[in-house]
Amino acid sequence: MKIQIADLEFEQLLSYEALQTRIKQLAKQLNKDYENKTPMFVGVLNGCFLFMADLVKEIKIPCEVAFTKLSSYHGGISTTRRIRDDLDLTVNIEGRHIVLVEDIVDTGNTLDYLVAKLKKRKPASIIVCAMLVKPDALEYEIKELKHIGFEIENEFVVGYGLDYMELGRNLKGVYKRVVS
Numbered sequence: 001m002k003i004q005i006a007d008l009e010f011e012q013l014l015s016y017e018a019l020q021t022r023i024k025q026l027a028k029q030l031n032k033d034y035e036n037k038t039p040m041f042v043g044v045l046n047g048c049f050l051f052m053a054d055l056v057k058e059i060k061i062p063c064e065v066a067f068t069k070l071s072s073y074h075g076g077i078s079t080t081r082r083i084r085d086d087l088d089l090t091v092n093i094e095g096r097h098i099v100l101v102e103d104i105v106d107t108g109n110t111l112d113y114l115v116a117k118l119k120k121r122k123p124a125s126i127i128v129c130a131m132l133v134k135p136d137a138l139e140y141e142i143k144e145l146k147h148i149g150f151e152i153e154n155e156f157v158v159g160y161g162l163d164y165m166e167l168g169r170n171l172k173g174v175y176k177r178v179v180s
Contacts, residue, residue, distance in 0.1 A: 005168045010175035022149045027058030038062045039097040045069040047103030050161040051131040066091050072110045094122045102130040103161050108140035
């Protein structure tokens, strides 16, 4: 089934059920990795909000939640490579175990910037948990990228927090652009 968002057509790539199954697996591993610790889950807005909400609901260990907001797409279908840093963390992360929660890792430009920025604040550790990763698009080696929901082709996707022109975030699944 195809859907229309603004001027583009999309078809389902990942169902809501597939997303939920994988999130439970990721959370199980994070619960194990951070047993006897209190990690801080730092969501990268806006796209992470559904993924992060569902992920932390499955976390059984004590944890904290915070947000930052970065953007490099600015409404289009490809990165502009200019990072807009809209919201900084307001909490002290020195000595803390940080789990960065990302919706999608494309080129890795934004994530590379964010990891470098947060390392200056001396956390005990930083790892990244990303819902989607595009291995063929990656231009940076991000050794902190430890937990990946799904590897996908280098296609433009929306849904489950991801948007096109701020539309489509509310879709329960992930949809890829139909290219004619």
